[in-house]
Amino acid sequence: MSAARAARRWYWQRVSAMAMALFVLAHLLVITLAVRGGLSAAEILGRTRGSLAWMAFYGIFVALVAVHAAIGLRNVLDECAPVRKAAGPLGLVAGVLLLALGWRAVAAVTFGS
């Protein structure tokens, strides 16, 4: 049973990585262009505010990051004997925290005043 779960984690780690490769490439392109002439809230919000397309892009990106980082952190902690028992719960907490904070940020740049 635990082997099957480990295989599922491996699968989701890879699937999230494959999907995220495209998101990270797009993100690198956007930030490299956006940083020209300095960053300002007006510039960022001008692009994202009220945009359902950017909301979907960043919303999906955050969900993929949360899955990928939760499994990744679990794998790292699992190799560290003193915290091995806590690896699963800590990975889960990290994932939930990233999802909550990330979606809050997406809501902020989409609907913020």
Place this chain on the structure above:
Amino acid sequence: MRKNDLRARAHASWLAFAVHRISGLLLLAFLPVHFWTLGLALRGEAALDGALRWYEAPVFKFGEWALVLCLAVHLAGGLRLLWIEFAPWRGLRRGWIAAGTAASLAVSLLFVANMLG
């Protein structure tokens, strides 16, 4: 540490593993700060601008370059791993390590040039 351990760790593939792990952990540590900053927009444009002005200090500029490099090397390292695991087996693709590192450095330097330019 045994002699064999040292030999294994002098290998480019071990360095690629270490870089992938460290960059991943650094990105994970950065994300809550990133999300918190963007979340300031809930309190209005001025609140977000306040944080962005704060990040104009040189130490944060250096941090931004480091984070872009982390993101780029994690992407390049991840693509190599996916290729090793899913493409027909042809060794550890050590050429990808050099190419990925070079491409990541180039992307991060382009970011810095745009940031400072």
